[in-house]
Amino acid sequence: MPLTAFHIVFAEPPTGVSGPTPSTTLLENLSAMLAANELICIRLSGSLTVFAADVQDPAAHEASLKRTLVEAFDLQASAKLTCSLKRERSAIHFFLSVATGLARDVTSGRPHEAFEQAFAQAAESTLVGPLLSYLHQRAVWLYEKIRLETDFYRYAVQQETAVRELAEKVLEGLSELRVAILGYDAVFPAVLDELALAGCRHFEFFWSDDEVRESLVRRLNATVSSPELQSRASAIADIVLAGKGSPVALLQGQARAAGQGGRKEDEVLLFAFDVSPPQAAAGVLVYTREDLQLVMRHNLEERSGIEARVETWIKDEVRNFYSWVQSEQRFEFEGMISRSPQMQRVFEMISRIAQTDITVLIEGESGTGKELVARAIHRLSSRCEQAFVTVNCGAIPENLLESELFGHVRGAFTGANADNKGLFREADGGTIFLDEIGELAPHLQVKLLRFLQEGEIRPVGAARSVNVKLRVLAATNRNLAQLVADGDFRSDLYYRLNVIELSLPPLRNRPDDIALLAQRFIGKFSARYNKDISGLSIEALDALRAYHWPGNIRELENAMERAVALTIGSSLALHNLPETLSAPSDVGESNGHGGDAMLSLRELERRHILSTLERFEGNHEAASKALGIGRTTLWRKLREYGMGSETSKDVK
Amino acid sequence: MEYFAWFLIVLYAAAGLTYLRAFRHKSIATFKAGRSLLAAVVILHCVFIVWQTIDAGRIPIATVSEALGTFVFVTSALYLGLELLLRNFAIGPFILPLLTIMMLIAGLFFEPGGEIAAILMNVEFEIHVLLLMFAYGAFALSFIASVLYLLLAREIREKSLGIFYSRLPSLPYFERIANWSASIGLVCFSAGVLVGIHIAFQVWKQFSLFDVKFLIVYLNWLLYLAHYLGRRFLHWRGKRVAWISVAGFLLVLFSFLGASQLFHGAHSFK
Numbered sequence A: 001m002p003l004t005a006f007h008i009v010f011a012e013p014p015t016g017v018s019g020p021t022p023s024t025t026l027l028e029n030l031s032a033m034l035a036a037n038e039l040i041c042i043r044l045s046g047s048l049t050v051f052a053a054d055v056q057d058p059a060a061h062e063a064s065l066k067r068t069l070v071e072a073f074d075l076q077a078s079a080k081l082t083c084s085l086k087r088e089r090s091a092i093h094f095f096l097s098v099a100t101g102l103a104r105d106v107t108s109g110r111p112h113e114a115f116e117q118a119f120a121q122a123a124e125s126t127l128v129g130p131l132l133s134y135l136h137q138r139a140v141w142l143y144e145k146i147r148l149e150t151d152f153y154r155y156a157v158q159q160e161t162a163v164r165e166l167a168e169k170v171l172e173g174l175s176e177l178r179v180a181i182l183g184y185d186a187v188f189p190a191v192l193d194e195l196a197l198a199g200c201r202h203f204e205f206f207w208s209d210d211e212v213r214e215s216l217v218r219r220l221n222a223t224v225s226s227p228e229l230q231s232r233a234s235a236i237a238d239i240v241l242a243g244k245g246s247p248v249a250l251l252q253g254q255a256r257a258a259g260q261g262g263r264k265e266d267e268v269l270l271f272a273f274d275v276s277p278p279q280a281a282a283g284v285l286v287y288t289r290e291d292l293q294l295v296m297r298h299n300l301e302e303r304s305g306i307e308a309r310v311e312t313w314i315k316d317e318v319r320n321f322y323s324w325v326q327s328e329q330r331f332e333f334e335g336m337i338s339r340s341p342q343m344q345r346v347f348e349m350i351s352r353i354a355q356t357d358i359t360v361l362i363e364g365e366s367g368t369g370k371e372l373v374a375r376a377i378h379r380l381s382s383r384c385e386q387a388f389v390t391v392n393c394g395a396i397p398e399n400l401l402e403s404e405l406f407g408h409v410r411g412a413f414t415g416a417n418a419d420n421k422g423l424f425r426e427a428d429g430g431t432i433f434l435d436e437i438g439e440l441a442p443h444l445q446v447k448l449l450r451f452l453q454e455g456e457i458r459p460v461g462a463a464r465s466v467n468v469k470l471r472v473l474a475a476t477n478r479n480l481a482q483l484v485a486d487g488d489f490r491s492d493l494y495y496r497l498n499v500i501e502l503s504l505p506p507l508r509n510r511p512d513d514i515a516l517l518a519q520r521f522i523g524k525f526s527a528r529y530n531k532d533i534s535g536l537s538i539e540a541l542d543a544l545r546a547y548h549w550p551g552n553i554r555e556l557e558n559a560m561e562r563a564v565a566l567t568i569g570s571s572l573a574l575h576n577l578p579e580t581l582s583a584p585s586d587v588g589e590s591n592g593h594g595g596d597a598m599l600s601l602r603e604l605e606r607r608h609i610l611s612t613l614e615r616f617e618g619n620h621e622a623a624s625k626a627l628g629i630g631r632t633t634l635w636r637k638l639r640e641y642g643m644g645s646e647t648s649k650d651v652k
Numbered sequence B: 001m002e003y004f005a006w007f008l009i010v011l012y013a014a015a016g017l018t019y020l021r022a023f024r025h026k027s028i029a030t031f032k033a034g035r036s037l038l039a040a041v042v043i044l045h046c047v048f049i050v051w052q053t054i055d056a057g058r059i060p061i062a063t064v065s066e067a068l069g070t071f072v073f074v075t076s077a078l079y080l081g082l083e084l085l086l087r088n089f090a091i092g093p094f095i096l097p098l099l100t101i102m103m104l105i106a107g108l109f110f111e112p113g114g115e116i117a118a119i120l121m122n123v124e125f126e127i128h129v130l131l132l133m134f135a136y137g138a139f140a141l142s143f144i145a146s147v148l149y150l151l152l153a154r155e156i157r158e159k160s161l162g163i164f165y166s167r168l169p170s171l172p173y174f175e176r177i178a179n180w181s182a183s184i185g186l187v188c189f190s191a192g193v194l195v196g197i198h199i200a201f202q203v204w205k206q207f208s209l210f211d212v213k214f215l216i217v218y219l220n221w222l223l224y225l226a227h228y229l230g231r232r233f234l235h236w237r238g239k240r241v242a243w244i245s246v247a248g249f250l251l252v253l254f255s256f257l258g259a260s261q262l263f264h265g266a267h268s269f270k
Helices: A024-034 A057-074 A087-099 A111-124 A131-151 A160-170 A190-198 A209-222 A227-236 A247-259 A287-324 A342-352 A370-380 A396-406 A421-428 A442-454 A480-486 A493-497 A511-528 A538-546 A552-566 A601-615 A620-627 A631-640 B002-025 B028-056 B064-086 B092-108 B123-158 B163-167 B170-201 B212-232 B238-262
Strands: A004-012 A040-042 A047-053 A081-087 A178-182 A202-205 A239-242 A268-272 A284-288 A360-364 A387-390 A431-435 A469-476 A502-503
Touching: A004 A057, A004 A087, A024 A040, A024 A047, A024 A057, A024 A111, A040 A111, A047 A057, A047 A087, A047 A131, A081 A087, A081 A247, A081 A631, A087 A111, A087 A131, A087 A287, A087 A538, A111 A131, A131 A342, A160 A190, A160 A268, A160 B123, A160 B170, A178 A190, A190 A209, A190 A239, A202 A209, A202 B028, A284 A493, A287 B163, A342 A370, A342 A502, A360 A370, A370 A387, A370 A431, A370 A502, A370 A552, A396 A421, A396 A442, A396 A631, A421 A620, A421 B028, A442 A469, A442 A493, A469 B170, A480 A493, A511 A538, A511 A552, A538 A552, A601 A620, A620 A631, B002 B028, B002 B064, B002 B092, B028 B064, B028 B092, B064 B092, B064 B123, B092 B123, B123 B170, B123 B238, B170 B212, B170 B238, B212 B238
Parallel strands: A178 A202, A178 A239, A239 A268, A268 A284, A360 A469, A360 A502, A387 A431, A431 A469
Antiparallel strands: A004 A047, A004 A081, A040 A047
C-alpha cells in the first residue's frame, strides 16, 4: 500500500490560519502519529489533505488524526470534521488531481502553486522520499503538459478569477483603472490579489477600521478615504467591490452618480457581495455573488471537455506509477538512478523544463551524467520524435568544428568537394547537445550567440543565413562563470546559455548512490559477461564508499566492469576492485610521496595522471580508461597542467 | 477562368468552415490550419485578379461581379494582415462566411471580359474604385468587430453567458478594431468619393450632385464621420458607436449592391 490520502473537510474553516501549508510542527506530529515514511500536507479552502506513504492500517488513524487537527487549529472539541480516506490507485489519482488542480472538491485559487508550497515545506522537513518525489515529478510534468496543450488553467472557476475575467473582458488597461472597496467580504483579499496580479495598481478603501483591511491596505499600497466620500466612489472608480456594510441607498446613489458622471456604456463594474444590488443604471454593470457563481458554472461546463482529456492523462500516470513501483525502479529517472535529494531536485527540474524550448546549461564534473540529463530532457520534450545530435566541442579540432557545426557549401575551402549540412541543420526540429561548451573557440562563440538570438546560422562559404529551429542544451565540466571572469568565454553567450542551470553533484557528494549504482552496474555487466554475481562484499562496499571518485559515475562503471570480469563466484570481493580502490593510499605512495599529507588535490591529480600515463607508456586511450575519464578530459587536463606534448604517445 | 473562380469559392468556403470549426472547438491548431488555407486563397485570388487584368486589359472592377470579387480579395487580405498583426483569430470565423457568400454572388454573375462603358476605362476611375474597395473592406472589418462587440456585451450585460463569452477576447479589443478600421475606411472613402466627384465633373456636362446613389453615399459618409467625431469629441463609446458602424456597413452593402439595380440614375453604367 504505497500511498494513503486523508481528506479532511472542516464544517467551519479554522480562523486565523492562512496559506496552503500547515505549521511544520503539525507536519512532524502527523508524520510521527501515522508512522509514515513520507508525508505531505496541503490546506485548501476549508479542507486539509494529508498524503502519507507506507501507512499501516490507515483507518485506525482517522480518530487520532481528527484529534490532532482539533488541537493544532485550536478548534472546539465539538467541531465537525469529516474525513474521507483514499488508498492505492484512488490516492495516487487524487494526488495527481490535487497537484494539477483538477480535483474539484479542493478547488481553490491556485491549487498548483499551493501544492508546490506544501511540497517545499515537506521537503524542508525531510518528509519527501523517492515515492513523493516521483509523484511530484510526474505531477509537475503533467501540469506543464496540461498548461501547454490545453486552456484548462485559463478558465476562471473561482470567485476571484471570475472577477478578474469580467474586469478584463469589459474594461481596458487595468493598470490605469481605479478599484474602490466599500465594506468588507471574506473574498476581498483573494479578489484584490487577483486584480493586482492582473495589473491593477490603484486601490482606494472607503473605510478601514479592522486589522484585516489595514493589512490589505499595506499590502496593496492602497489609499484610504474618509467614509463621507463614499458617495463619489463609483464616480471616480472603474471597479467597485461592495461588501457587508455598504448601504443599499448608497450603492443606488453611486449607480446614479456613475450614470450621470459623464460615463457612457458599461464603464463601471460593480461587484456586490451579500449586499442588495442597486437597480440597473446606465453606465454601471452590476454582478452579485450569485452572478459570479453563474460565470464559474459556465466556465466549468466549458472546461469539462478538456477535463475528460486530462482525466485520461492522469489515469495513464496512475498506471505508469504502478509499473514503476512494481519494477522496483523507485530511484530511476529516465535511465538515471539516484536517491540523493540533490539529484531528485535535478529530476524534478528536468520534468518542469523539458516541454518548454528553454536553453539549458548542464554543469558537473566529468562522468556525472551530463549527456544522460540532456537525453532525458530531449525524450520528455515535444521534440522527442526528432533528432538528438551530440557534439563534443572539445573533441573536434578547432578548424573543423565550424563546418561540422554549421555546415559548408561546395568550394568553401580546399577539400570541400560537396555541400555539408552541418550538425545544426541535421538537428533541425530536434535538440542539439553541445558538450564541453567551455572549449568553444571565441569566433564560434559569436556564431552560436547569433543562432541563439536570431535563430539562424550561416554555413561556411554560404552567401546567406539559414533558419534553424532547434533546442540547444549545453554542458560543461569547467567553471564557466570563472572562464567568463577570465575573459575566455563570452559573457553574453554565457547568459544566453545559462537560462536554466542544472548542476550535477559529483559522486563523492552522493554516498548513498554508490551502492545503488554499483548494484546496477553489477547487474548490467553480469548479464553481459554471463556471470552470476548477486552483490558486493561488505569490504568492497566500504572501499567504494571510502574512495573519492574523481571520474565519478563513469569511473565507477569502469571499475565495476573490471571487477565483474575478474570475479569468480557470486559475490564481488575487495581484491577484484582496481588497485586504486582497494588500496587508495597507493596513489601517493607510488609516487614516493606517501607521507606528504600537505599535497593539494590538484597536485595529487597531476601526479596520479602522470604516473598512470607512465604505467601505460603514454597511451592516452588506455590511461583515460584506467582513470575513468574521457580522452578529451585527459587531454584537457594535460594541457591544463602543461604536460600536453611530452606525454602524447597515443595509439593511432 | 470560370472554373478558377468556382475553385476560389470552394477554397473560401473551406477556409471559412475551418475557422468555424476551430471557433467551435477552441482549437489553435485548427485556426492555424485555417490561416494557412486563407493565405493560400489570398495568393490564388491575387493570381486570378492578375489573370483577369491581363485578359481584359483593365483591373476587374467595372461590373458588379468583378467589383465584388475584388472587394472579397481586398477584405480577406486586410483581414489576414490584421490577424498576423494581432495574433488573434476571433474575427475570422465571422468575416470569412460573409466573404464566401459575396464570392458566391460574384460567381453567379460571373462574365469574363464583359462589355463595359467607355468611361470606365481610365486610370482615375480605377483609383476611385480601388480606394472605395479598401474603404469597404475596412468598413466590413469594423462591422464584424462591432457585431461581435454587441453580441459579447449582450451576454455580459444579461448574464446569459454562452459561446461568445468563452471564445471571444475582450470588449475593448473589438472596440479598438472597429474604431481603427472605421477611421482608415473613412479616409479611403473620403478620398474615393472626392476622386469620383472629380471624374463626374469631367465626364458629365449636365451633372447633378444630388443623384439618388450619390445621396446614399453622402449619408454613408456622414454616418462614418459622425462615428469618428462622436468618438473624438463627444466621448461616444461602446454600443452606440458599434450600432453606427453596423448601420454604416449595411448602407454600404445597399449602395454597393442594391442602389444601382433599384435607381437608374447617373451612376449606372448599363
